[in-house]
Amino acid sequence: MATESVTAMPISWPPAWPRALDEVVGESPLHGNYRAIPEDFQVEEVLGFAPEGEGEHLWLWVEKRDLTTLELVKRLARICGVAVRDIGYSGMKDRVAITRQWLSVHLPGREAPVDLSEQLADVPVTLLEQVRHPRKLKRGVHRANRFRLRLTGEVVRDPGVERRWQWLCDHGVPNYFGPQRFGPGGRNLIKARTVLERGWRKRDDREGMLLSTARSYLFNMLLARRITEGNWAAALPGEVLILDGTASQFVADTIDDELQGRLECLDVHPSGVLWGEGRLVSRAQAAACENALCTEEPILCEGLQRAGVRMSRRPLRVRLHAPLLEHDETALTLSFELPRGAFATSVVRELMMHSSL
Known part of the structure; x- marks a missing residue:
């Protein structure tokens, strides 16, 4: 079996993985x-189900800009006065991007801070919706991600x-x-x-x-x-x-x-x-x-x-779901949905060359 084109340890990074x-x-x-x-890379989490409306966990639908998911988790834990382990999220979203995703906070018997939205806005994060659910949001439970x-x-x-x-x-x-x-x-x-x-x-x-x-x-x-x-x-x-x-x-x-x-x-x-x-x-x-x-x-x-x-x-x-290509004189705009765990960068690298791909 031919293996000469794929080496165990690349000399430079990233490896020259072949394009199809x-x-x-x-x-x-x-x-x-x-x-x-960040506006060039927009991601929206597709959960695939709806929170039930009651329970010990407060689920938050948020939009973040130029911020990692873990940075948001730590910030949210401080604002709500809980441990980081009490914060749940399904997927890690990119930093240099505008992303929408769900997070959960374990708040049994108490409400979130009344100024939660204002405190998150300093990060900057926009609180779009909050709703209760009986269980913590677990890793990898969302169905897909929608990209633009x-x-x-x-x-x-x-x-x-x-x-x-x-x-x-x-x-x-x-x-x-x-x-x-x-x-x-x-x-x-x-x-x-x-x-x-x-x-x-x-x-x-x-x-x-x-x-x-x-x-x-x-x-x-x-x-x-x-x-x-x-x-x-x-x-x-x-x-x-x-x-x-x-x-x-x-x-x-x-x-x-x-x-x-x-x-x-x-x-x-x-x-x-x-x-x-x-x-x-x-x-x-x-x-x-x-x-x-x-x-x-x-x-x-x-x-x-x-x-x-x-x-x-x-x-x-x-498979690319709901794919759309918009082409004008200054830019290509791609819209598509991928199942969780798949990377939009794998789509991009088939279309263009870039030092990070």
Whole structure:
């Protein structure tokens, strides 16, 4: 199996993960800019259910600008006089952006400060709605994220950009973890490698960020290889396929015409392993491709197993929901929805070149 195009440790950061569209279009995209100002990158969390209206937890629907989710959590804890652990949120949203998301505050038997909205406005955060719910907001429970992105620079004049966009709408997007997962210059990956080599301890990684970083890097390596080999959107013998929009999965030992049709209409997606302790569900050629990670990155793979992280799966591609491209003389504006866990930067990097992508 060819592996020469994907190295275990990149010389520079970010790694030159291959684009799916370069071979399709026949050339790399032009350079562009994104997120020059927070207004260029807008994200709205799609929860998928409504708070019940009563309970010990106050749920807050907020809009933040140029602020990380964790910074907002700490600020909210101080304002409400609670511990950080009493604040719940579903997803980590970007800093250089305008984002809307839900947070919860455990306030049994008492109300929020009467000037909560005014105090949050100093951050700056706008309180849009507040409602009670019986339970804390847990990580990863929202259904999707809705994006509106503004791209500028040479990409606006790229004659192939609309073709690239339409191809992504029709065939899906490589489901890479975005560069923000790895920290500036890949620092989180360097820390993860050090911690996993000596043996992971909870006190070194309270939120499990380094474990997540290692798993994300291994997944990106696997996806990069599959793109290089031209089978990232196809099903290999023994492939674990995931039903679009769900966690349902099954192993495909043989690929018949019916299954091929489902792959082509994005009803099911090939998947890759998120490494950890346990047994690979994939078989045959698909399993051999995933097992190769142990040879290429033994420190990360063995360290994750010793840490007790449970092996799981992630789709190799993701569908764009409600996609829209608006094109004028100064900018491209993209609107689309992605399931939770997918990165808008993976869409952007297929359309343009940028030093951070």
